[in-house]
Amino acid sequence: MAGQWIDIAAKDGGTFKAYLTIPASGSGPGILLLQEIFGVNKSMREVADYYAEEGYVVLAPDLFWRLEPGIELGYSEADFNKAFGYYQRFDANQSIKDADDALKVLRARPECKGKVGALGFCLGGKLAYLVAARADVDCAVSYYGVGIEADLVEAGNVKGPMVFHFAELDRFAPAEAREQIKGAFKGRSDVEFYLYPGCDHAFAAPERASFNKPATLMAHSRSIALFRKVLGPHYDLSALWDRHTELEFGVRSAEQTMTTMVAEPYVNHIPTMTGGVGYRDLLRFYKNHFIPKTPKDTKLVPISRTIGADRIVDEMLFCFTHDIEIDWMLPGVAPTGKYVEIPLIAIVRFRGDKLYNEHIFWDQASVLVQIGLLDPKKLPVAGIETAKKLVDESLASNTLMSRWSESAGK
Structure with a gap:
């Protein structure tokens, strides 16, 4: 301005x-x-x-x-x-x-x-x-x-x-x-x-x-x-976010994706610290390391959406086949061909009718378990079970807690 x-x-x-x-x-x-x-x-x-x-x-x-x-x-x-x-x-x-x-x-x-x-x-x-x-x-x-x-x-x-x-x-x-x-x-x-x-x-x-x-x-x-x-003014943040993700995952255009954002936005994928700060670096990231390095069969399954005055919190399942080196999620890891489902949270902040920043969270341990790089028998981590339980709360809880049985009846 x-x-x-x-x-x-x-x-x-x-x-x-x-x-x-x-x-x-x-x-x-x-x-x-x-x-x-x-x-x-x-x-x-x-x-x-x-x-x-x-x-x-x-x-x-x-x-x-x-x-x-x-x-x-x-x-x-x-x-x-x-x-x-x-x-x-x-x-x-x-x-x-x-x-x-x-x-x-x-x-x-x-x-x-x-x-x-x-x-x-x-x-x-x-x-x-x-x-x-x-x-x-x-x-x-x-x-x-x-x-x-x-x-x-x-x-x-x-x-x-x-x-x-x-x-x-x-x-x-x-x-x-x-x-x-x-x-x-x-x-x-x-x-x-x-x-x-x-x-x-x-x-x-x-x-x-x-x-x-x-x-x-x-x-x-x-x-x-x-x-x-x-x-006011009252903006349809949900529609703005949907358009942004359509340009990322559907149209797959880095330049068009950037038109939905403020002049100097930033994105931070928290588990791997990938993304970009400012127009130039974020465009470089989207164009070279995000859009072309996201598996073609990627699917986002909405679970919940909370809309505030200046941000959206989106809860979803992120599903894909690891058939390409995913620079932003699994940098340096050769494709394994494994299918992965993980819960993912996107916290998206707006300024006016433009996206300002994205903070994206997921359980990296679950990804590593599902592609075979982390042994769940040696650590308190889980694989695709985290995604399954997100949509079906009746599945067993506390399966990683060896002492869970000790509290029975207490």
């Missing part, structure tokens, strides 16, 4: 800048992005671009403009000191009026279709709460908002759904403050609170030492779940 700066007219006079980015589709619901204390810097603009890739028209107003227009700070100690200096002079109440002016501009944009939400980090996390209480947004997401507890008298004015993300170790939003905020929304089933154990303030900022990727991924999924539910 490539954004642009636009001018916003303040209701009380003057103009200020705001960073606007639009999804590839050309339109979508809106998100008002509220900055950290470091200004609408490169990091904030990347967040805006990220959400544009998810299908939103995103506007990030420069809310420090009354102090100094165009502030863009990094995360060095010197920049931290500057940022706190601006924060101490910052008028939060005036900023909500500016944010409301930006919100009106966002809603009036021809690209903005339907509803609008608010999203904020740190200082912006508090501003997202205040915007939800004082302005016309349909939902809001707050990341580790600082000082919200000082304005809880306004909690009753928040009409739409909200999600609050907090870090367990955050001294700027300590446990006492978090409990006060939760208490103010007691009884509100549409207001969600999530605590990230072992994480500190700014856990979702990749440039910061406190960055925690697993927590960031989880928080983003929860945020997208709210935005999808309230704002």
Whole structure:
């Protein structure tokens, strides 16, 4: 995504800048992005671009403009000191009026279709709460908002759904403050609170030492779940995934498969660590080592499919005859001619209407047993029995446990 700066007219006079980015589709619901204390810097603009890739028209107003227009700070100690200096002079109440002016501009944009939400980090996390209480947004997401507890008298004015993300170790939003905020929304089933154990303030900022990727991924999924539910857009993830697999296993075209994915996707087959990160490597993988190195009789037997806001979890049987060297599953292993059936799980994440990544899991030991490279008599592993039991739960359990009989009658 490539954004642009636009001018916003303040209701009380003057103009200020705001960073606007639009999804590839050309339109979508809106998100008002509220900055950290470091200004609408490169990091904030990347967040805006990220959400544009998810299908939103995103506007990030420069809310420090009354102090100094165009502030863009990094995360060095010197920049931290500057940022706190601006924060101490910052008028939060005036900023909500500016944010409301930006919100009106966002809603009036021809690209903005339907509803609008608010999203904020740190200082912006508090501003997202205040915007939800004082302005016309349909939902809001707050990341580790600082000082919200000082304005809880306004909690009753928040009409739409909200999600609050907090870090367990955050001294700027300590446990006492978090409990006060939760208490103010007691009884509100549409207001969600999530605590990230072992994480500190700014856990979702990749440039910061406190960055925690697993927590960031989880928080983003929860945020997208709210935005999808309230704002849309609503994508048929099941159909998108089916089309992707058809191009892989039916059409067998690497180039067409890549058209279903974001500009820089990745695939990771967990047991063998095969796949690719980025367009070039993934195309190389699909074209040379996956599509032509998958047996022609490969069959996918669906068992279950769980569809979330931003991902699909597909449970299936993966069936094939080992009549070719399978680079991605059995690299370096000559064809054995053996027939194999294994349970396989695909966790597929989307950004907007494109696949972003795939995490593929299977039991490699079961594959090795079935092609004769691993002796199940010497290790607690099983062959095709794992696939059979997946579809027939009445088959015997605990056959690998020699001590199972000892618990009979206990």
